[in-house]
Amino acid sequence: MFKKILIANRGEIACRVMRTARRMGIATVAVYSDADAEALHVREADKAVRIGPPPSAQSYLNIERIVAACRETGVEAVHPGYGFLSENHLFAEALAKAGIVFIGPPAAAIAAMGDKIASKKLAQVAGVASVPGNLEVIPDAETAARIARGIGYPVMIKASAGGGGKGMRTAYNDAEAREGFGSATHEAKSSFGDDRVFIEKYIEEPRHIEIQVLGDSFGKVIYLGERECSIQRRHQKVIEEAPSPFLDAKTRAAMGAQAVALAKAVNYRSAGTVEFIVDRQRNFYFLEMNTRLQVEHPVTEMATGLDLVEWMIRIAAGEPLPFAQTDIKFAGSAIEARVYAEDPRRNFLPSIGRLVRYRPPEGDGIRVDAGVDEGAEIGVNYDPMIAKLVAHAATRAEAIRRLRGALDAFYIRGPRHNIDFLAALIAKKRFAEGRLSTDFIADEFPRGFAAEVGPDEVERFVLAAGAAQFIAAERDARIEGQVSADASIERDWVVCLGHARHPLAIARDGARLAVERDGKRHEIATDWRPGEPLLRATIDGTAAIFQIDRAGIGFTLTHGGGALDLKVLTPRAAELLARMPEKQAPDLSRFLLSPMPGLLVSLAVAEGQEVRTGDTLAVIEAMKMENVLRAERHGTIKTLRAKAGDSLGVDQVILEFA
Numbered sequence: 001m002f003k004k005i006l007i008a009n010r011g012e013i014a015c016r017v018m019r020t021a022r023r024m025g026i027a028t029v030a031v032y033s034d035a036d037a038e039a040l041h042v043r044e045a046d047k048a049v050r051i052g053p054p055p056s057a058q059s060y061l062n063i064e065r066i067v068a069a070c071r072e073t074g075v076e077a078v079h080p081g082y083g084f085l086s087e088n089h090l091f092a093e094a095l096a097k098a099g100i101v102f103i104g105p106p107a108a109a110i111a112a113m114g115d116k117i118a119s120k121k122l123a124q125v126a127g128v129a130s131v132p133g134n135l136e137v138i139p140d141a142e143t144a145a146r147i148a149r150g151i152g153y154p155v156m157i158k159a160s161a162g163g164g165g166k167g168m169r170t171a172y173n174d175a176e177a178r179e180g181f182g183s184a185t186h187e188a189k190s191s192f193g194d195d196r197v198f199i200e201k202y203i204e205e206p207r208h209i210e211i212q213v214l215g216d217s218f219g220k221v222i223y224l225g226e227r228e229c230s231i232q233r234r235h236q237k238v239i240e241e242a243p244s245p246f247l248d249a250k251t252r253a254a255m256g257a258q259a260v261a262l263a264k265a266v267n268y269r270s271a272g273t274v275e276f277i278v279d280r281q282r283n284f285y286f287l288e289m290n291t292r293l294q295v296e297h298p299v300t301e302m303a304t305g306l307d308l309v310e311w312m313i314r315i316a317a318g319e320p321l322p323f324a325q326t327d328i329k330f331a332g333s334a335i336e337a338r339v340y341a342e343d344p345r346r347n348f349l350p351s352i353g354r355l356v357r358y359r360p361p362e363g364d365g366i367r368v369d370a371g372v373d374e375g376a377e378i379g380v381n382y383d384p385m386i387a388k389l390v391a392h393a394a395t396r397a398e399a400i401r402r403l404r405g406a407l408d409a410f411y412i413r414g415p416r417h418n419i420d421f422l423a424a425l426i427a428k429k430r431f432a433e434g435r436l437s438t439d440f441i442a443d444e445f446p447r448g449f450a451a452e453v454g455p456d457e458v459e460r461f462v463l464a465a466g467a468a469q470f471i472a473a474e475r476d477a478r479i480e481g482q483v484s485a486d487a488s489i490e491r492d493w494v495v496c497l498g499h500a501r502h503p504l505a506i507a508r509d510g511a512r513l514a515v516e517r518d519g520k521r522h523e524i525a526t527d528w529r530p531g532e533p534l535l536r537a538t539i540d541g542t543a544a545i546f547q548i549d550r551a552g553i554g555f556t557l558t559h560g561g562g563a564l565d566l567k568v569l570t571p572r573a574a575e576l577l578a579r580m581p582e583k584q585a586p587d588l589s590r591f592l593l594s595p596m597p598g599l600l601v602s603l604a605v606a607e608g609q610e611v612r613t614g615d616t617l618a619v620i621e622a623m624k625m626e627n628v629l630r631a632e633r634h635g636t637i638k639t640l641r642a643k644a645g646d647s648l649g650v651d652q653v654i655l656e657f658a
Contacts, residue, residue, distance in 0.1 A: 009081030133200025424561025
């Protein structure tokens with residue numbers, strides 16, 4: 001077994017690999033860019049080596065510097081994590097040349113499966129079902145449109161070297177095929193240094209289901225069941241679970257057999273994933289093989305009890321797999337939610353900033369994989385993932401319940417994040433029923449996400465806010481040293497929600513609060529104290545967790561994917577508030593504002609140019625993704641306030657309309 005390994009990665013996955021290595025008694029070496037000098041993975045490693053400035057190409061993608069760090073520290077092996085160099089066969093070859101073990105598959109397998117075009121051809125030879133399409137490299141936009149027409153719309157334009165949703169576009173007509181070709185090739189070039197794309201048929205109402213495989217150096221390959229990864233946004237996974245609520249035993253076995261056949265065809269060893277698209281009739285088609293650890297691997301670990309990182313290390317050290325296919329069993333259900341620094345209310349635009357408060361949830365069946373802690377900085381250089389939250393339980397329904405509670409308790413302040421969106425997503429009836437597809441988010445949130453609270457839930461928010469204000473009044477009375485505090489505390493309150501008024505009468509009844517509202521009595525039990533970020537309460541016998549933040553004369557409460565700003569006032573103060581004029585927001589409609597921090601890649605307009613609704617105005621690149629800004633109305637460009645190549649801040653003016 002190795003005595004020391006280097007993790008050629010950063011953040012969450014670097015910390016996760018270190019956790020297993022530490023348990024196995026293996027020393028770890030971290031690498032870091034200048035942007036990550038104080039990062040958690042650097043502090044958790046036994047040794048850390050600087051490898052360059054923040055841009056990935058000069059640090060985490062720099063093979064020469066990472067190999068030099070290996071030599072400097074005397075490591076015997078390297079774990080690549082996922083992303084960066086994890087599927088770069090040149091990296092594996094460079095390590096082998098330096099006499100260092102790559103904790104992953106052979107370089108030849110990486111090369112064969114890393115090229116999406118070549119991998120599909122190889123899959124066909126191995127007898128693996130594939131999606132209809134054109135596997136030749138597309139030279140230009142007109143050829144892309146012609147090939148797409150031949151296949152039949154809708155089609156998917158995909159980067160040959162792609163992964164993680166980058167370099168992928170769906171097209172429903174010639175115009176979209178031409179535009180999709182341009183943006184997919186540019187994004188592929190930026191992300192992978194390879195602008196080749198191909199086109200295949202887009203399967204409507206598809207499920208994305210992948211098979212985890214594990215192979216050793218002695219020719220044994222087994223599969224560890226499947227992961228349902230259908231809930232995606234912009235082709236990036238959002239929720240993953242194991243097992244899938246859709247597959248039956250027959251389909252699972254057939255998919256597993258094809259995944260194993262493909263792995264054997266390339267003499268695969270280590271952990272890998274074979275991804276399939278599955279239609280409504282459970283017909284399945286090969287998409288690609290990821291020759292690395294997947295982001296969503298924890299759900300397989302929790303459902304099978306196996307540590308995939310441990311087995312990657314053991315296989316790389318020459319150990320055989322000691323278990324057979326029949327030994328692999330699923331225990332219960334595991335669901336993972338990816339927590340990102342992004343703003344769901346602004347079309348999921350990336351967010352940056354310092355984690356002023358970071359309190360991950362705990363509890364039975366809850367696992368949090370993160371590469372940050374309180375005070376960490378979420379910057380523009382790397383993927384915006386904050387953490388992965390996983391819930392495991394004996395049944396899928398119980399796993400969903402645990403995940404909902406954990407999301408309510410996951411308290412983050414600083415950059416915007418998607419926790420309330422995740423909570424709203426898994427609260428959908430369709431999710432509970434397991435009726436999933438890659439169109440789930442578009443179908444369930446057709447107008448975007450607004451953190452809305454359903455009419456049935458408003459009452460619980462009102463009661464929770466009233467209870468919080470009453471408890472705060474009790475504390476104030478104690479601070480003022482009043483002997484008979486109960487007598488001095490206001491009983492009558494008005495919870496103001498927009499223009500709506502909700503009168504409450506509140507009194508303490510032992511350890512509980514008795515609340516009268518609209519002639520009905522409610523009981524609230526809570527041990528919340530003012531200043532605590534979570535208000536855990538039992539309201540009329542039902543437990544709930546609210547995130548609570550002071551907001552002037554009231555509170556902002558967040559629960560179950562919804563958020564409300566509630567003012568809690570005395571009746572007199574509520575009356576005065578109703579008489580105050582409302583502030584009018586400034587009119588910014590004549591400006592195009594940058595919705596995120598990022599690089600202004602291009603401007604598609606000039607001063608004096610007329611534009612129509614839907615026309616492309618600018619392209620901004622942030623966190624390795626391109627974002628196209630389009631005109632929302634007809635108009636004329638008056639002034640350009642920025643130029644291509646500029647670094648933009650949030651709400652910075654790009655141009656002004658006449």
